[in-house]
Amino acid sequence: MDKKQIQQLIEKATEQIQYCYAPYSGFRVGAALLTKDGKVYAGCNVENASYTPTNCAERTAFFKAVSEGEREFQAICIVGGMDGVIETYTPPCGVCRQVMMEFCNPGSFQIILATGIEKYEVFLLKDLLPMGFGPDDVRK
Numbered sequence: 001m002d003k004k005q006i007q008q009l010i011e012k013a014t015e016q017i018q019y020c021y022a023p024y025s026g027f028r029v030g031a032a033l034l035t036k037d038g039k040v041y042a043g044c045n046v047e048n049a050s051y052t053p054t055n056c057a058e059r060t061a062f063f064k065a066v067s068e069g070e071r072e073f074q075a076i077c078i079v080g081g082m083d084g085v086i087e088t089y090t091p092p093c094g095v096c097r098q099v100m101m102e103f104c105n106p107g108s109f110q111i112i113l114a115t116g117i118e119k120y121e122v123f124l125l126k127d128l129l130p131m132g133f134g135p136d137d138v139r140k
Helices: 003-019 057-067 094-103 135-139
Strands: 027-035 040-044 073-082 110-114 120-124
Touching: 003 027, 003 040, 003 073, 003 110, 003 120, 027 057, 040 057, 057 073, 057 094
Parallel strands: 073 110
Antiparallel strands: 027 040, 027 073, 110 120
């Protein structure tokens, strides 16, 4: 991915902060998921008073995309912070990493963590989820 594509994903993920439903933690997260064919699916976190049903921004984006027939993804950008103030990187939780493992090639799927248009780092899923368990493990 080139810098312009990355910056567009950062902008889209940042836009999603306004849609978050985070009345309990105040921690607002936005995500922008890029499919192999160039479509972008956005997501925000949606909390619940019972906590367990809370859904992260990353999973919101994935589930929107999958529910519309998408199955091939190349990257996701994640931003977040208390009260929507983005000061540090917001890496995906373990559950979100596992969802990514279900649908993405860990050796090529890129995870972009950003605090702004010019400040970001790109990681591969395999680096954030070493020895991940995925569909190929079940088929063996």
